[in-house]
Amino acid sequence: MAKEYLDSANMASRDMDFPMFSNKIALAETQILKKEKNFAQAIKLLEDNVAYLQSLNLRESQLDTYDELFQLYKETGDAENSLLYFEKYTQLKDSLQQELNTGKLNVLRVEHNYNQVVSDLEKTETQLALASEAQKRIKHRNYFVIGLAGLIILFSVFMFYRQRKLNLARRAVLESKQEVLNVKQQALDNKVRFKNKQITDFAIHISEKNELLENIKSKLKSIKVTNDTYKEIVNDTMHFINNDIEQNKEKIQLYQQVNETTDSFRAKINEMYKNLSDKEKKVATMLRLGQSSKQIALQLNISAASVDNYRYTIRKKMNIPKGESLKMFIQNI
Template identity: 25%
Template structure:
C-alpha cells in the first residue's frame, strides 16, 4: 500500500511542469509528509535534483524549505537547519521576500524548540521586517504569536499576553479565522499555566468555535481535550469526561493516535479523581497501548527516515564527488583549450615576429645598401672635390710661384739698374747726373710696390688658408713687413731671394729674422723657418 501511494505521487509530481503544477506538487508533498515523511523526503530530493538541473532556483529553494520542515517535524534539528539555511541563501538571491520571511519564521521556530531563544528572536525580527514591508498581515500575526511563545517560555507573561493579543488583533484584521483560533488556543494555555481556569476555558471555547467554522476537525480535537482538562482541574468531572470522550471519538474517526493517547490519559486521570478505578485503569492501559503504538510507529518512521537521510547524504556525497570530477574535467578541458589557444597565438606571434624580423632585416639591408651607395657617392664627390681643390691648389701654387719669381726678377733687374746707375753717378758727369738721380728715385719707389705685394698676399692666402690668423695667435706685435717675411719663409725661399724681394741686404735680413724670433717667442736653438713651416 505504501509503495503504491509512493508511485502514484511520483507520477503526479513529475507530470506537472508549469508554475501551477509546481504549487500542486509542493502541496501534495506537504500532505504526504504528515503520514509518510520518508517518502515525501525522497520525492522532494528528486524534485530538488530536477530543479537544480533545470536551473529553477525558486523550486529548488521551496524543496529545501519543505525538506527542512520534514526534518524538523521528525526531530532532526541539525539536518533541518542545514536545509533551511540553504533555502535562505537561494531566496535571498532570488529576492523573493515572502518565501524568505516564511523560511526565517520556520528557522525561528526550530531555534525555539532547540532552546536557542536568542537566535530564535533574531530570525523572528528579520521575518517581521519583511512582512511589514510587504503588508502581509497573516505573516505578521504568526510572528507575533511566536514571539509571545518566547516570552511565555521565559515566564514573562505580561509580554507574552501583549504579543499574543497583538497577533489576535492582526489575524482579525486579516479575517483569518484559523490563525485567530490558534492564538485563542495559545492564550488559553497561558491562562491555564497561571491557574486562571475561567479565562483559559473562555479562550478555548473561542478557539473551538473558530475551528468549527473552518471545519478543522484535527485542530478541534486538541482544543476539546483542553476543555476537558480545564473542567477536570476545576472539579467538573462529568463535563470533563464528556469533552474527553468527544475528543477521543473525533481522534478515532481521523486516526489520530497521538490525540487518542492524550484523551485516554486525561480520562484515566478524571476517573481516578472520582474513584472509578476500573475505568481509570482501563483508560490508563489504553493510553499506554496507544503510547506504545506511537513509539512503535515513530520507531519505524524514524528508522525509515534515517535510512532515507543516510541514502540522501550518501547520494549527496556521490553527487558532490561526481560534480567535483565534472568540475575538474571541465577545468582540465578549459585549461587544454586555453593552452591550445595560447599555443596557437604563440605560433602566430612567433611567425608574425619572424616575418617582421625578416621584413626589418630586408629593410635594414636595403637601408644599408642605400647608405653604402650614398657613402660611395659622397666619397666620389669628396674625391672630386679634393681633386678640384688639389687642382686649384696647384694652380694657386703655380700662381704664387709665378708671382714670387716675377717679384724676384723684377727686384733683381731693379737692383742691377740701381747698381749701374749708382756707378754712373759716382763718375760725376754733370750732364747726366741729374737725370740719373731721377731714375734712381723711380727705381727705389718700384722696390716696394704695393700692388705686387697685394697680388702675392692674395695668392698666398688662397694656398695657405688661415695661416696669418694662426701666426697672429703667437704674437700681437707683428707688422706688415714681419708678415711679408713670414710669408716668404713659409714658401721656403732662400735668404738671398728674400733679401732681394724685401729690398734689403742680407745683414738687414739677418737682423729682421732675429727680431721676428723674439716677437714669436721662439726658444734659442729652434729653427725659425721650421717653426713657421709647422704652422
C-alpha cells in the first residue's frame, strides 16, 4: 500500500517538475523494497532515478542515490557494481567538495574585491573630502588675498593723497619761509644800500674836509711868521692838519674796502652759511678786514668778551677744524 502511494507521488512530482521531491520519494521507496528484500527492483528504481537526475544535472541528489546503490550492491554481494558506485560516489563527492571549495574561494575573492572596492571608495571619498576642503581653503585664501590686496590699494591711495596733502602743506610752508627770507633779504639790501649811502656821504664829507684843511694849510704856508713862538704854533698846526688829512684818507680807503668786502663777502656767506645771524655776519666781515676783537667791539659798541663769544659761535657754525685760524679761514672764502 505504501509503495503504491510512493509510486503515485513520484510520478506526480515528476509531472509537476519537482525533481528534489521526486528523489526523496525514490529513496524512501528504495527503503521499503530493501525491507521486502526486493533488491533488484530497488536497484532498478535507483538507476532510473540516477538517469533522471543526470538529465537534470542535479549532482547533489545524485550523491545520495550513488551512496544508496553502493549499499544495495554491497548487500547483494555484487562487489564490482558496489565498487563502481563507490567510486562514482567518491568522485562526485570530491567534485562537489572541490566546487564548494572553489565557490567558497570565489566568494572570498568576491568579498575581498568588494572590501577592496569599498576601501577604494572610502579612500576616494576621503580624497574628495580632502580635495573639497583644500579647494575651500584655497577659495578662502583667495578671498583673503583679494581682500588684503583691496586694503593695500585703499591704504596706498590714502597714503598717496595724504602725502600729496603733506607735500602741498610743506610747499606752502617753504613758500612762506621763502617769502619771509625774501623780505629779510630785501630789508638787508635796503640796509646795505643805506649804509653804502652813509659811507659815500661820509667819504664826500671827508673829501670836503680834506680840501678845507688843504686850503687852511696853504694859507698858513703863505703867512710869514718871524716870531719863533708863533712859528712853532704854526708848524704844530700844519703837522696836525697833515696827520688829520692822512687819517681821513685812511678812513676813506677803509670804508671803500668795507663797502667792497661787504658786497661780495656778504653774498658768499649768505649762500654758504645761512645759519649765521646778522651780528655774526658783521663780525665775520670785520674779521675779514683784519680788525682785532677790540676794534670790532668799539665799532659795534659791545664788549671784547662778546666779540670772543661771536668768534666761537662763528667757528662752530662754519665747522672750522680745531687749530685752524678763524681769520685765515674767513679770508679764504
